[in-house]
Amino acid sequence: MQEAAVQMPDTVPGQSVISAHHLDLTFQTNDGPVHALKDVSLDIAKGEFVSFIGPSGCGKTTFLRCMADLEHPTGGEITVNGVSPEEARRSRAYGYVFQAAGLYPWRTIGGNVRLPLEIMGYSKAEQAERVARVLELVELAGFENKFPWQLSGGMQQRASIARALAFDADILLMDEPFGALDEIVRDHLNEQLLKLWARTQKTIAFVTHSIPEAVYLSTKIVVMSPRPGRITDVIDSPLPPDRPLDIRDTPAFLEVAHRVREGLRAGHGDE
Amino acid sequence: MSRNTLPVLTVVLAIFLLWYIAAIFLNAAWAHDKATRSGEVLTTQTLVADTWSQEKPKLPAPHQVGAEIWKTTVEKKITSKRSLIYHSWVTLSATLIGFALGTGLGIALAVGIVYNRTMDMSVMPWVIASQTIPILAIAPMIIVVLNAVGISGLLPKAMISMYLSFFPVVVGMVKGLRSPDAMQLDQMRTWNASATQTFWRLRLPCSMPFLFTSLKIAMAASLVGAIVGELPTGAVAGLGARLLAGSYYGQTIQIWSALIMAAALAAALVALIGFVQRMTLKRMGMA
Numbered sequence A: 001m002q003e004a005a006v007q008m009p010d011t012v013p014g015q016s017v018i019s020a021h022h023l024d025l026t027f028q029t030n031d032g033p034v035h036a037l038k039d040v041s042l043d044i045a046k047g048e049f050v051s052f053i054g055p056s057g058c059g060k061t062t063f064l065r066c067m068a069d070l071e072h073p074t075g076g077e078i079t080v081n082g083v084s085p086e087e088a089r090r091s092r093a094y095g096y097v098f099q100a101a102g103l104y105p106w107r108t109i110g111g112n113v114r115l116p117l118e119i120m121g122y123s124k125a126e127q128a129e130r131v132a133r134v135l136e137l138v139e140l141a142g143f144e145n146k147f148p149w150q151l152s153g154g155m156q157q158r159a160s161i162a163r164a165l166a167f168d169a170d171i172l173l174m175d176e177p178f179g180a181l182d183e184i185v186r187d188h189l190n191e192q193l194l195k196l197w198a199r200t201q202k203t204i205a206f207v208t209h210s211i212p213e214a215v216y217l218s219t220k221i222v223v224m225s226p227r228p229g230r231i232t233d234v235i236d237s238p239l240p241p242d243r244p245l246d247i248r249d250t251p252a253f254l255e256v257a258h259r260v261r262e263g264l265r266a267g268h269g270d271e
Numbered sequence B: 001m002s003r004n005t006l007p008v009l010t011v012v013l014a015i016f017l018l019w020y021i022a023a024i025f026l027n028a029a030w031a032h033d034k035a036t037r038s039g040e041v042l043t044t045q046t047l048v049a050d051t052w053s054q055e056k057p058k059l060p061a062p063h064q065v066g067a068e069i070w071k072t073t074v075e076k077k078i079t080s081k082r083s084l085i086y087h088s089w090v091t092l093s094a095t096l097i098g099f100a101l102g103t104g105l106g107i108a109l110a111v112g113i114v115y116n117r118t119m120d121m122s123v124m125p126w127v128i129a130s131q132t133i134p135i136l137a138i139a140p141m142i143i144v145v146l147n148a149v150g151i152s153g154l155l156p157k158a159m160i161s162m163y164l165s166f167f168p169v170v171v172g173m174v175k176g177l178r179s180p181d182a183m184q185l186d187q188m189r190t191w192n193a194s195a196t197q198t199f200w201r202l203r204l205p206c207s208m209p210f211l212f213t214s215l216k217i218a219m220a221a222s223l224v225g226a227i228v229g230e231l232p233t234g235a236v237a238g239l240g241a242r243l244l245a246g247s248y249y250g251q252t253i254q255i256w257s258a259l260i261m262a263a264a265l266a267a268a269l270v271a272l273i274g275f276v277q278r279m280t281l282k283r284m285g286m287a
Helices: A060-067 A085-090 A109-120 A124-137 A153-165 A183-200 A211-217 A245-249 A251-269 B002-038 B044-051 B062-073 B084-115 B117-132 B135-148 B154-177 B182-190 B195-233 B239-248 B252-283
Strands: A012-029 A032-046 A049-053 A075-080 A094-097 A171-175 A203-208 A220-225 A230-236
Touching: A012 A060, A012 A203, A032 A060, A032 A075, A032 A203, A032 A230, A049 A060, A049 A211, A060 A075, A060 A171, A060 A203, A060 A220, A075 A085, A094 A153, A094 B182, A109 A124, A109 A153, A109 B195, A124 A153, A124 A183, A153 A171, A153 A183, A183 A211, A183 A245, A203 A211, A211 A245, A211 A251, A220 A251, A230 A251, A245 A251, B002 B044, B002 B062, B062 B084, B062 B252, B084 B117, B084 B154, B084 B195, B084 B239, B084 B252, B117 B154, B135 B154, B135 B195, B154 B195, B182 B195, B195 B239, B195 B252, B239 B252
Parallel strands: A049 A203, A049 A220, A094 A171, A171 A203
Antiparallel strands: A012 A032, A012 A075, A220 A230
């Protein structure tokens, strides 16, 4: 990507894009109820980059799926863009990136990115224009007519991000999008994701297992712990907007990472 | 290709060898009877020669069947009632219509089962039950009933083909249409895709490998259905009619040539589907 100065999007604190109050979600299983989420309250402001981190079963993915109307809370309230998640989903308010790229092998990269646009009824000309634009955004211009199997795992995941960006959703929900990729590819994609965020001014909710990833990317880090799934700490990152990869060796970065680790340990300690 | 040629040829040769040996043993009794009556003495050589050239042998030798097939295909006009090509065409047309109907019915039922909870709960047991009824038992009834309402000829046979061929398509397509994983379906949901859009863009393409596998089985079943359907029609035309007529008059060579023709037809049809399958799945990046 060209070496343009990276500008953080303006966060507008008063304007809550995602707002959860005392959210509960209990799954009924054969072994009794499982409290996936208990009393979860959080506000995400417009333009924020929020990471959710915690061990398996802490409810971070469940929380993200609640925002996306893929799970239904059993208690509390949640709004997305001021309306219910279902209404938000129906108005196509968010793009969702899953852990697997999930590209269709029978469609080209361009065809895959075009898929949501076809479903949403964009005109042919608009589809072509948008596909070209978002592929350029994730540095896959020129790969439009390639098939997924002709691309590496990292490129496939970039294509799936392009697909989530193709329509006008202000919110990007990402569920461990780089979890299956190796460290070096992951670093590169993290760097690109920050630049992308700066250019598009989206609000991003990002689920991850990795402490460095969470600290490197986020303006806000939400630490969660399991049984019942709950928020144990919310850390506003003091890191500057401009983040080269080696910021990860600075004391400020390590301090935030330390606090995240402490939060994760505390969540585990009370069992 | 060349790697497969030798093993295949070996197997074919072994089959011919066994076939010729079996023909000697099975037809020997008749050869001895004939010799006793005419007072001849059979040497091994004349015995073998006789068992391989009888007019109505218990087991005709391969070259006899081959000669019969040659005589009834190449040397007969296609319009002739004795042409095996004519009879094959009669059977083939019923097979293809039955196959098309069966595939259509199978896919329609599968879509219903996948999209409609009531059908999901109720249809499958009936579909399975339908296949436990011996086709030989209901084939004559289908012919008779349809004949009574004025439908005869090709359609009743095609109905029996359909009856046999829709089953593998239902089973395969239900599995195929359900093959997209939860993530792919969730993804469609995040785009607020309608059921129709999800069907055409996700479920149907995902089901293609399952469909082709089912179609191969359905095609073979369809041919069996058409042949069975020809048996109760009083041996008018078709490979089934040739089989029946052959058994009435003890024309074993005719039976075997009809059998070989049916097998070749089935092999060709299944190979054709296999070809379309390879082309399609390769283009779809799923092969």
